[in-house]
Amino acid sequence: xxxxxxxxxxxxxxxxxxxxxxxxxxxxxxxxxxxxxxxxxxxxxxxxxxxxxxxxxxxxxxxxxxxxxxxxxxxxxxxxxxxxxxxxxxxxxxxxxxxxxxxxxxxxxxxxxxxxxxxxxxxxxxxxxxxxxxxxxxxxxxxxxxxxxxxxxxxxxxxxxxxxxxxxxxxxxxxxxxxxxxxxxxxxxxxxxxxxxxxxxxxxxxxxxxxxxxxxxxxxxxxxxxxxxxxxxxxxxxxxxxxxxxxxxxxxxxxxxxxxxxxxxxxxxxxxxxxxxxxxxxxxxxxxxxxxxxxxxxxxxxxxxxxxxxxxxxxxxxxxxxxxxxxxxxxxxxxxxxxxxxxxxxxxxxxxxxxxxxxxxxxxxxxxxxxxxxxxxxxxxxxxxxxxxxxxxxxxxxxxxxxxxxxxxxxxxxxxxxxxxxxxxxxxxxxxxxxxxxxxxxxxxxxxxxxxxxxxxxxxxxxxxxxxxxxxxxxxxxxxxx
Amino acid sequence: xxxxxxxxxxxxxxxxxxxxxxxxxxxxxxxxxxxxxxxxxxxxxxxxxxxxxxxxxxxxxxxxxxxxxxxxxxxxxxxxxxxxxxxxxxxxxxxxxxxx
Numbered sequence: 001x002x003x004x005x006x007x008x009x010x011x012x013x014x015x016x017x018x019x020x021x022x023x024x025x026x027x028x029x030x031x032x033x034x035x036x037x038x039x040x041x042x043x044x045x046x047x048x049x050x051x052x053x054x055x056x057x058x059x060x061x062x063x064x065x066x067x068x069x070x071x072x073x074x075x076x077x078x079x080x081x082x083x084x085x086x087x088x089x090x091x092x093x094x095x096x097x098x099x100x101x102x103x104x105x106x107x108x109x110x111x112x113x114x115x116x117x118x119x120x121x122x123x124x125x126x127x128x129x130x131x132x133x134x135x136x137x138x139x140x141x142x143x144x145x146x147x148x149x150x151x152x153x154x155x156x157x158x159x160x161x162x163x164x165x166x167x168x169x170x171x172x173x174x175x176x177x178x179x180x181x182x183x184x185x186x187x188x189x190x191x192x193x194x195x196x197x198x199x200x201x202x203x204x205x206x207x208x209x210x211x212x213x214x215x216x217x218x219x220x221x222x223x224x225x226x227x228x229x230x231x232x233x234x235x236x237x238x239x240x241x242x243x244x245x246x247x248x249x250x251x252x253x254x255x256x257x258x259x260x261x262x263x264x265x266x267x268x269x270x271x272x273x274x275x276x277x278x279x280x281x282x283x284x285x286x287x288x289x290x291x292x293x294x295x296x297x298x299x300x301x302x303x304x305x306x307x308x309x310x311x312x313x314x315x316x317x318x319x320x321x322x323x324x325x326x327x328x329x330x331x332x333x334x335x336x337x338x339x340x341x342x343x344x345x346x347x348x349x350x351x352x353x354x355x356x357x358x359x360x361x362x363x364x365x366x367x368x369x370x371x372x373x374x375x376x377x378x379x380x381x382x383x384x385x386x387x388x389x390x391x392x393x394x395x396x397x398x399x400x401x402x403x404x405x406x407x408x409x410x411x412x413x414x415x416x417x418x419x420x421x422x423x424x425x426x427x428x429x430x431x432x433x434x435x436x437x438x439x440x441x442x443x444x445x446x447x448x449x450x451x452x453x454x455x456x457x458x459x460x461x462x463x464x465x466x467x468x469x470x471x472x473x474x475x476x477x478x479x480x481x482x
Numbered sequence: 483x484x485x486x487x488x489x490x491x492x493x494x495x496x497x498x499x500x501x502x503x504x505x506x507x508x509x510x511x512x513x514x515x516x517x518x519x520x521x522x523x524x525x526x527x528x529x530x531x532x533x534x535x536x537x538x539x540x541x542x543x544x545x546x547x548x549x550x551x552x553x554x555x556x557x558x559x560x561x562x563x564x565x566x567x568x569x570x571x572x573x574x575x576x577x578x579x580x581x582x
Contacts, residue, residue, distance in 0.1 A: 127543055134550045141557050145564060154564045155577050161558050162513055162574070166504050168554070169520030172547060173497060176524050179540055180490075180531035 006063040009070045012051040012078050013118040016085075019043025020111030033104045037093045040107040044086045055079040055468075062124055066186055069124040069253070072472035076322055077121025077249035084242035084329050085114045090447045091337045092234040094440075098344025099232070101147045109146070110238070113139035117246035124257075126175045126185040129250055133171065133214065136243055137164045143238070144231040156230025163223040167213035174206030187258040194261050204262050207254070208269070214247045217307060218276040221300050228296035229351075233343055236292065237336030240299045241329040248306060248325060252318050255310065263313055270311035271404050278304030278411040285418045291339055292351045294418055295332075298377060301415060302328055308408050309392040312399035315473035320391035322469045327376070327384035327458060334451040335373035338366055341444065345437050353425055355435070360426035362437045365445055371423050372452045376459070378419040379412055384458040391466070489530035496523035510562050510572040514555075521551045 007014060019040065026036050055078075060071035068074070089110060096102045116135025123129040141164060145157025179185050181200035182193040193200070209220065216224040228236045259266060281301030288294040306328075309321035342359065343351055360367030376383035389412060396405045458465060496519060503516030525544050532540025566572050 127539075127546060130543075131546060131550070134554070138550075138553050138557050141561060145561055148564045149568070151568045154561065154568050157561045158510065158565050158574070158577065161561050162504070162510070162517070165514070165517040165554055165558065166501075166520075168550075169497070169500065169517060169524065172521060172524040173527070175543070176527040176531065176540075179528065179543075180535075183535055183537065185539055185543065 003064075009054075009058065009061075009063055010068065010122075012047040012054065012082055013115055013122075015043055015047040015050065016082070016111050016118065017115045019047070020108045020115065023111060024108035027104045027108065031104075033102055036104045036107055037089070040089055040111065041086075043111070044082065044089060048082050048086050051075070051079045051082045063122075067125045067128050068119070068122045070122065073249055073253060073322065074122035076469065076472070077246060078118050080245045080249075080326055080329050081114060081117040081121060081242050084238065084245065084333060085110060087333050087337075087447050087451065088234055088238040088242070090443060091237065091333075091340060092232070094444050095232065095234045095340045095344050098340075099147070101150075103146055106143065106146050106235075109139050109143050113143065113238075114242070117242055120246040121249040123250055123253065124187055126178065126187070126190075126258075129254070130172065130175060132246070132250070134168065136246060137168070137214075140164075140239060140243060143235050144227055146235065147232055152230040153232065156227045159223050159230075160227045163213065167210045167220070170206050170213070171210030174203045174208075174210060177203030177206060179203075187254060190258040191260055196261070201262075204259060204266075208266070211247060211251050211254075212273065215244055215251070215303050215306075216300055217273050217303050218280045218300065221277070221280070224300055225293050225296040228299070229290060229293045233292065233336055233340035236296075237333045237340070240296070240336070241332050244299075244303065245325045245329055248310075248321065251310065252321060255313065256318065267311050267313050267399075267401075270307050270313075271401060274304050274307035274311050274404060275407050276304075277301065277307060278408055282411045282415045282418075285415070288418070289353050290351050291353055291356065291422060292336075294353075294422075295335060295339070298415065298418070299332065301411065302332075302377075304411070305389060305392050305408060308396050308401070308404055311401060311404065312392075312395040314395060314399050315470070316398055317392075317395040318473055319466065319469045320388070320395045322472075323391055323462070323466055324388035326465065327388040327455070330451050330455045330458070331373045331376040331383070331385055334369065334448055334455065335377060337444075337448050337451070338370040338373065341366055341440055342437070353422060355431075356422060356425040357429035358426075358431035359435065359437070360423075362435065363440065365449075366437075366440065367426050369445075369448050369452050370426065372455060374419040374422055376455050378416045380416075382456065382459050384455045384462070387459055387462045486530055486534045489526060493523045493526035493530070496520075496526070508573050508575050510565070510574055513574070514558055514562070518551060518555070521547060 023036055023040050054075045058071040058075045063070050113136055116132050120132030123132055141157055141161040144160050145154045147153045177199050181197055182190045213220045278301055281297050281304055285294050285297035306321055306324055309317040376385035379386045379389045393405045500516045500520035504513050507513055525547055528540040528544050
């Protein structure tokens with residue numbers, strides 16, 4: 001039975017999808033919020049175990065008559081997405097109780113969103129890319145506005161929805177034109193096309209524009225700061241890590257398999273966009289007083305570094321990008337997790353940097369964790385963020401993009417300012433009014449510690465994971481298009 | 483028989499009308515209608531290519547697009563209702579808590 005075999009190779013997505021339906025029905029029959037949370041965690045833990053197994057042992061191949069891929073990048077993307085969701089659900093449960101809006105609907109939405117991301121990260125056909133992207137985006141629109149009586153959240157949901165739907169139009173038009181030019185929606189068959197007509201180039205550019213929208217590259221980043229500031233903080237963590245990971249893994253697959261013919265033009269475009277993204281993200285982040293908004297601009301800047309790796313367009317570049325995605329997911333979920341912890345003890349205005357004064361001593365563990373994540377985001381050596389940046393820039397030097405790397409390193413150096421500024425407030429400023437912080441739940445601080453330890457581990461011993469990723473692109477990996 | 487370029491032309495014009503509508507109109511519901519117009523324009527392109535190449539893939543994709551457009555309408559209108567309840571307006575120029 002081929003379909004059963006395919007399903008077995010697609011088990012993480014299947015488990016999460018079934019889990020989402022079960023959790024949704026439980027909510028429909030008015031189960032306790034805590035029970036719903038536990039069921040969600042149960043399904044996600046199962047999916048995470050299988051995703052880890054797939055990451056290490058799954059064979060490279062295609063599933064469902066060439067619609068989806070298994071093994072290598074697909075398994076890697078699935079793993080990061082499920083891993084990110086697992087921690088997001090832990091943090092979200094506590095956060096929503098903290099801000100007194102404990103809607104159990106958030107769990108099925110998170111599960112469906114995860115299914116979309118897995119479909120996107122494992123896609124091997126433009127139709128699957130489209131379905132995955134839309135499943136993910138529609139769930140995210142709803143998640144952004146999940147606290148529906150708060151103006152800020154609903155406003156960010158509206159902005160996200162309008163711009164997201166707008167970019168979907170471009171994405172679809174891109175697919176339609178590429179389909180018309182090449183006669184197929186399969187990635188490898190599009191890759192076999194070598195006759196640049198106007199329809200082809202129109203399709204390629206529309207597709208790239210839509211992807212730039214989704215990963216918030218400048219000049220298509222307008223929605224990012226607003227949406228990230230307005231959404232519930234842990235959902236922001238989820239949007240900025242898991243959804244970006246899925247979209248960029250899909251972009252890597254498309255660039256590598258479907259568009260080798262357009263590689264030269266894409267490299268120059270990516271280089272320009274990467275420069276704009278890094279410079280704008282880092283400079284505007286400097287003047288932000290709201291920590292959440294600062295992290296939103298920092299996430300734009302990080303997309304810039306990722307685009308440097310994509311601009312290189314070599315196997316080395318793609319390896320660096322995938323490693324960077326892992327490191328970025330770990331540290332960004334962590335950073336937003338601590339911000340969410342500070343926020344839920346107060347109100348939304350608490351995200352102002354002034355109110356962080358002296359908090360580092362109130363709950364020492366949380367202060368240290370936030371410092372670790374921020375240092376990693378800034379790219380300070382023994383942490384994963386540094387290795388990620390190093391790999392990306394090394395790949396770009398290898399590809400001969402020296403100017404790009406110089407600008408990138410300068411922008412990255414400047415970024416230390418706004419990350420360290422938060423730490424200065426945490427440790428070296430006196431708070432004006434007395435602040436009381438509740439003790440964090442044990443599971444909350446434990447999961448953040450796990451993320452911090454992993455950040456440190458992948459920073460000190462990156463060889464294991466980079467070799468694993470490098471093996472995807474050489475030999476039996478996906479680099480089959482000549 | 484009408485050539486394929488006519489179909490592509492119509493769909494391109496519709497798509498551009500949709501884009502201009504999204505960029506210039508202020509009412510959230512009209513913006514949403516313009517987005518739907520863009521999706522329908524794409525559907526025309528897909529069906530035209532599909533029919534002229536004698537390949538069914540494009541037509542199948544159209545069904546997916548219709549499906550996704552319906553799901554999007556569902557969530558989108560819910561969001562617009564939520565914002566209307568909070569702000570008593572659907573004019574996006576007046577919804578400006580978040581800037582810069």
